[in-house]
Amino acid sequence: xxxxxxxxxxxxxxxxxxxxxxxxxxxxxxxxxxxxxxxxxxxxxxxxxxxxxxxxxxxxxxxxxxxxxxxxxxxxxxxxxxxxxxxxxxxxxxxxxxxxxxxxxxxxxxxxxxxxxxxxxxxxxxxxxxxxxxxxxxxxxxxxxxxxxxxxxxxxxxxxxxxxxxxxxxxxxxxxxxxxxxxxxxxxxxxxxxxxxxxxxxxxxxxxxxxxxxxxxxxxxxxxxxxxxxxxxxxxxxxxxxxxxxxxxxxxxxxxxxxxxxxxxxxxxxxxxxxxxxxxxxxxxxxxxxxxxxxxxxxxxxxxxxxxxxxxxxxxxxxxxxxxxxxxxxxxxxxxxxxxxxxxxxxxxxxxxxxxxxxxxxx
Amino acid sequence: xxxxxxxxxxxxxxxxxxxxxxxxxxxxxxxxxxxxxxxxxxxxxxxxxxxxxxxxxxxxxxxxxxxxxxxxxxxxxxxxxxxxxx
Ligand code: SF4
Numbered sequence: 001x002x003x004x005x006x007x008x009x010x011x012x013x014x015x016x017x018x019x020x021x022x023x024x025x026x027x028x029x030x031x032x033x034x035x036x037x038x039x040x041x042x043x044x045x046x047x048x049x050x051x052x053x054x055x056x057x058x059x060x061x062x063x064x065x066x067x068x069x070x071x072x073x074x075x076x077x078x079x080x081x082x083x084x085x086x087x088x089x090x091x092x093x094x095x096x097x098x099x100x101x102x103x104x105x106x107x108x109x110x111x112x113x114x115x116x117x118x119x120x121x122x123x124x125x126x127x128x129x130x131x132x133x134x135x136x137x138x139x140x141x142x143x144x145x146x147x148x149x150x151x152x153x154x155x156x157x158x159x160x161x162x163x164x165x166x167x168x169x170x171x172x173x174x175x176x177x178x179x180x181x182x183x184x185x186x187x188x189x190x191x192x193x194x195x196x197x198x199x200x201x202x203x204x205x206x207x208x209x210x211x212x213x214x215x216x217x218x219x220x221x222x223x224x225x226x227x228x229x230x231x232x233x234x235x236x237x238x239x240x241x242x243x244x245x246x247x248x249x250x251x252x253x254x255x256x257x258x259x260x261x262x263x264x265x266x267x268x269x270x271x272x273x274x275x276x277x278x279x280x281x282x283x284x285x286x287x288x289x290x291x292x293x294x295x296x297x298x299x300x301x302x303x304x305x306x307x308x309x310x311x312x313x314x315x316x317x318x319x320x321x322x323x324x325x326x327x328x329x330x331x332x333x334x335x336x337x338x339x340x341x342x343x344x345x346x347x348x349x350x351x352x353x354x355x356x357x358x359x360x361x362x363x
Numbered sequence: 364x365x366x367x368x369x370x371x372x373x374x375x376x377x378x379x380x381x382x383x384x385x386x387x388x389x390x391x392x393x394x395x396x397x398x399x400x401x402x403x404x405x406x407x408x409x410x411x412x413x414x415x416x417x418x419x420x421x422x423x424x425x426x427x428x429x430x431x432x433x434x435x436x437x438x439x440x441x442x443x444x445x446x447x448x449x
Pocket of ligand 1: 312313314315318325328329330332335336340341342343345346352
């Protein structure tokens with residue numbers, strides 16, 4: 001492994017910072033929509049380095065944070081049933097539902113198991129036909145090929161004890177909702193590298209044109225992130241709004257054709273409620289009718305949960321960039337990583353957790 | 364959540380989707396990995412794996428880079444504050 005690497009090289013980073021400072025005739029507001037990039041920007045101190053030149057807003061880049069409480073409640077109600085097991089990713093465990101998290105439900109006797117891959121959940125179902133296995137499928141486009149393949153495998157194996165709660169979310173409709181919102185301050189977007197690895201970036205052309213907003217596909221290294229920001233600034237200075245790919249080493253225009261084929265066979269686009277943001281048109285996926293026997297929402301009745309007081313968490317304002325996490329009155333006081341009030345503080349990729357972890361102070 | 368880990372394809376086991384599968388080596392650890400989305404991958408290629416499924420083929424340099432990012436994520440070393448800062 002090379003010692004000095006071009007994507008981390010401090011000289012290159014400083015040169016990019018200088019170039020951004022020299023190019024920007026005023027302070028621009030740029031949003032990234034990927035939890036990994038949020039952490040990268042804060043971890044490398046890029047937000048502080050560009051203070052006063054670029055205001056970074058952190059969009060809904062964490063799929064766990066936007067999973068509706070009702071879906072978590074549904075998973076909790078299933079894991080408490082006799083001979084039922086809910087299977088999911090570790091990230092979901094601590095996210096609060098209306099009254100409990102899956103971890104708390106497990107402590108009270110619910111059967112919740114964590115897997116690295118949805119395909120492991122299929123294997124669990126295959127190896128124990130006496131139990132019902134429900135996989136809680138969350139994630140952006142990056143994760144959809146894996147869950148789609150799980151359903152297809154379960155069908156090929158003829159499993160009758162496997163189903164999924166599908167809570168997948170699609171990034172671009174959320175970006176549209178942010179642009180359509182009143183008082184939107186976003187002037188350019190960094191698009192998420194791994195979402196685009198699957199999805200490509202062809203669909204951003206119309207988006208950039210319609211909203212007159214630059215979109216730059218960006219990776220996760222400091223040089224990637226700074227390069228993406230510089231591209232945004234140069235476009236804004238020239239008054240153009242187009243799509244650029246600065247992550248060519250992983251992302252192709254059309255995405256991964258085979259992955260998209262599998263996803264399209266399995267899922268149809270639907271409206272989806274995003275936690276904190278409300279219902280987003282075309283913002284999610286549902287299983288196509290062909291696979292309906294694997295849809296937990298069709299297979300099992302959802303028990304109505306008691307209505308509780310809405311949480312004071314301001315995740316909606318954070319996820320749309322109206323406020324920064326440090327501007328939330330609960331940040332660092334009532335809401336900490338040990339005592340989180342909302343999903344963005346719980347999830348390792350949430351913007352509030354990123355600010356807490358990298359010790360940004362409450363303003 | 365969208366974290367993806369690079370590994371090197373060691374062996375194909377099954378070619379048919381949705382069960383297409385092979386052995387991928389991650390920093391010395393070998394794991395069975397679904398290859399349905401990278402049917403063109405050949406032994407020796409690096410693939411980017413997310414949730415047990417290879418989502419793309421990448422070059423060896425990129426694989427090294429991502430691995431190092433994953434290792435260093437714990438250290439939180441900002442490039443601006445490194446030894447050779449002015
Ligand atoms: S700091 Fe806590 S309460 Fe405030 S928006 Fe973030 S998660 Fe919600």
